Amino acid sequence: MLRYSVSMSADGFVAGPDQSEQHPLGIRGELLHAWMRELAIWREQAGLAGGVVNASTAVIERGDDNIGAIIMGRNMFGGQPGPWREPMWNGWWGENPPFHLPVVVLTHYARSPLACEGGTSFEFVTGGIGAALDRAGDAASGKDVVISGGAGVAKQYLAAGLLDELLIHLVPEFLGDGTRLFDDPALTAVKLEQTRAVEAPGVTHLYYRIARAG
Amino acid sequence: MLRYSVSMSADGFVAGPDQSEQHPLGIRGELLHAWMRELAIWREQAGLAGGVVNASTAVIERGDDNIGAIIMGRNMFGGQPGPWREPMWNGWWGENPPFHLPVVVLTHYARSPLACEGGTSFEFVTGGIGAALDRAGDAASGKDVVISGGAGVAKQYLAAGLLDELLIHLVPEFLGDGTRLFDDPALTAVKLEQTRAVEAPGVTHLYYRIARAG
Numbered sequence: 493m494l495r496y497s498v499s500m501s502a503d504g505f506v507a508g509p510d511q512s513e514q515h516p517l518g519i520r521g522e523l524l525h526a527w528m529r530e531l532a533i534w535r536e537q538a539g540l541a542g543g544v545v546n547a548s549t550a551v552i553e554r555g556d557d558n559i560g561a562i563i564m565g566r567n568m569f570g571g572q573p574g575p576w577r578e579p580m581w582n583g584w585w586g587e588n589p590p591f592h593l594p595v596v597v598l599t600h601y602a603r604s605p606l607a608c609e610g611g612t613s614f615e616f617v618t619g620g621i622g623a624a625l626d627r628a629g630d631a632a633s634g635k636d637v638v639i640s641g642g643a644g645v646a647k648q649y650l651a652a653g654l655l656d657e658l659l660i661h662l663v664p665e666f667l668g669d670g671t672r673l674f675d676d677p678a679l680t681a682v683k684l685e686q687t688r689a690v691e692a693p694g695v696t697h698l699y700y701r702i703a704r705a706g
Numbered sequence: 707m708l709r710y711s712v713s714m715s716a717d718g719f720v721a722g723p724d725q726s727e728q729h730p731l732g733i734r735g736e737l738l739h740a741w742m743r744e745l746a747i748w749r750e751q752a753g754l755a756g757g758v759v760n761a762s763t764a765v766i767e768r769g770d771d772n773i774g775a776i777i778m779g780r781n782m783f784g785g786q787p788g789p790w791r792e793p794m795w796n797g798w799w800g801e802n803p804p805f806h807l808p809v810v811v812l813t814h815y816a817r818s819p820l821a822c823e824g825g826t827s828f829e830f831v832t833g834g835i836g837a838a839l840d841r842a843g844d845a846a847s848g849k850d851v852v853i854s855g856g857a858g859v860a861k862q863y864l865a866a867g868l869l870d871e872l873l874i875h876l877v878p879e880f881l882g883d884g885t886r887l888f889d890d891p892a893l894t895a896v897k898l899e900q901t902r903a904v905e906a907p908g909v910t911h912l913y914y915r916i917a918r919a920g
Contacts, residue, residue, distance in 0.1 A: 497729040502898055502914075503888035504718040520894065662876075663912055665791065666893035666899040674717035679880035684716055689905035698901040698910060700716075700878055 494563075495627060496639040497659035498557055499524035499620045499695075504674060505667040506643045523665040527695035528552070556660065560632025562591055563624055565642030566599040569614065575601045583614070584605060591640075594631035596624045598645055621648050643671050650702070651676055658684075659700040674684035708777075708839060710853040710860045711769055711873035713738035713909075714802035715742075718888060719881040720857045737879040741909035742766070761906035769873065774846025776805055777838055779856030783828065786796070789815045796799040796820060797828065810838045812859055835862050859887050866889055872898075874912040 498506050501504075507604075508518030528534050533552050534545030566573070571581035583589065589612040592628075592703060595638060603616040615631070617624040628637040636652050639646045649655045660673075683703040688698040712720050715738060720731030729735060733773075738890045742748050746757030747766050780787070785795030797803065803826040810829050817830040829845075830836040842851040853860045853869075864887075874887075897917040904911040 504886075583831065588726065662912070664898040666888065666896055666898065667834065668891040668894040672718075675903055677882040679717055680882040682880055684878040685878065686908065687904060689910040691903035691905075696899065696900065696912060698876070 493636045493637070493656045494577060494649060494654060495555075495657040496637055496649070496655055496658070497661065498643065498646065499528070499661040499663055500673060501667040503666045503668065504672050505670040506673045507668040515621060518670050520665070520667050521670070522660075523667070524663055527663060527693065528659065530693070538640060542570075547690055548695060548697065549597050551566075551659075551690055551692070552695045553659075558635050560635025560640050561594045561626050561628040561637045562640045563596045563645065564640045565645040566597060568641040568645075569595075569597045576603050576685060579639065582608075583613070588612070590664045594628070595640075596628040596631070598624050598642075605640065620646070621652060621654065624655060625649070643673055643704075647676065648675065650682060651678055653682060653702075655702050656701060658700040660700070662696045662698055663694065708853070708863060708868060709849045709850055709873070710863070710869055712755055712857065712860065712887060713875040713877055714887060715877060715879050716881065717880045718886050720887045722881045722884040726889040730883050732881075734879070734881050735884070737877075737881070738877055740879075741875065741907065744824045744907075750881040761904055762909060762911065765873075765875075765904055765906070770841070772805060772849050773852050774849025775808045775810065775842040775851045776854045777810045777812065777842050777851060777859065779859040780811060780853040782859075783809075783811045783813075787831040790817050796822075799806060799826070802826070808842070809854075810842040810845070810855045812838050835859070835866060835868065839863070839868060845885065861887065861890065864896060865892055867896060867916075871914050872914040872916060873901070876910045877908065890891055895902040 500506050508521040511518040516531035517524060530544055531548055531552065532545055533549050536539065548698060570583045575623050588609040591646040592611040594613050594615065595669050596617055598621065599618060602618050606614040615627060619625055625637065639649060685701045687696070714720050722735040725732040730740060741762060744758055745762055745766065746759055747763050749755065749757035784797045784904050802823040806825040808827050808829065810831055812835065813830050813832060816832050819830070821830040829841060831841055841850065853863060899915040900912070902913040
């Protein structure tokens with residue numbers, strides 16, 4: 493099963509405008525994750541003290557469960573656009589990346605796999621989203637594959653009818669501009685089923701199942 | 707208090723493209739109200755038998771409660787665009803309109819009030835959204851004022867910081883194109899507070915309180 497979860501503003505943006513190193517989620521984009529930064533479960537993973545337990549806690553726990561592999565875009569992995577150059581960029585993630593799982597990176601430029609400490613490996617797939625999903629599915633050994641970051645990557649899988657479960661964390665904020673998750677007229681071919689909605693402080697978690705095309 | 711409620715697709719549209727007499731909510735727009743047409747409370751008001759009672763029923767009941775006056779746009783009232791012409795169009799609504807309340811119609815063209823059977827009256831205000839709200843507030847005698855139809859009218863009140871409560875019926879459908887409720891970059895000046903979320907079959911009801919500007 494291929495899953496994607498993302499925080500979205502009331503006006504439909506998953507990132508604000510003008511993304512930069514200073515504003516990785518764009519202007520006002522940090523508002524998308526305010527609900528998460530309050531949580532003890534998130535703060536513990538980030539090495540911070542304190543935080544609360546509320547209805548979002550179980551949503552996070554469930555989201556972290558049963559993951560066998562991760563797909564991410566080239567920008568999420570890091571490095572300049574275009575062909576890989578020496579010295580080879582090994583991502584934002586340091587010697588011991590926080591994934592501890594096989595990661596498939598979608599890129600236009602071939603590169604040898606990277607094995608890191610702590611169980612994280614990066615494999616670079618140039619054959620497109622179908623090939624990346626096949627590789628991630630093999631690596632996941634029967635568990636789920638999640639798309640981690642890169643709304644552009646998630647949009648491709650959604651439009652292709654390859655996404656099985658979508659979890660929107662809808663936050664009561666307006667970003668006004670930026671990147672929309674849903675702006676493709678071809679989405680009318682995608683059949684959503686609302687499976688669950690969870691009210692929590694400062695966010696509503698919306699679970700959808702998606703009928704696979706074909 | 708000024709309230710507005712509307713059904714919205716997952717991709718943020720409150721009407722599909724190409725609105726016409728045959729498709730008053732545009733192409734695919736009828737999908738926005740599928741959740742409502744199943745309800746016994748809606749079917750009874752429409753003179754139809756059958757229907758179900760579920761978590762949406764209380765949302766509809768609560769929405770119908772404590773309304774003292776209605777604001778609508780000229781298109782919702784009916785008639786051709788431009789100056790009023792003889793024979794005077796009296797709306798879609800027949801001799802006994804279904805409102806049974808004072809209705810304030812926002813228009814650019816002055817016209818005398820209309821008193822109808824069943825307690826519905828139409829007053830035509832040319833002074834803009836603030837003047838219309840003042841008139842509706844007086845007519846409401848301390849009860850709430852609701853905006854009934856016309857996303858364009860609701861968008862103006864929202865952007866002006868005059869809306870107090872917003873209820874989004876979020877439906878698991880993609881319209882792909884049409885009219886968005888939230889497409890104004892100036893919305894970043896509007897402060898939303900999520901007050902409640904209600905999961906129901908085929909829809910999630912999202913209640914927001916809005917801080918008034920100034």
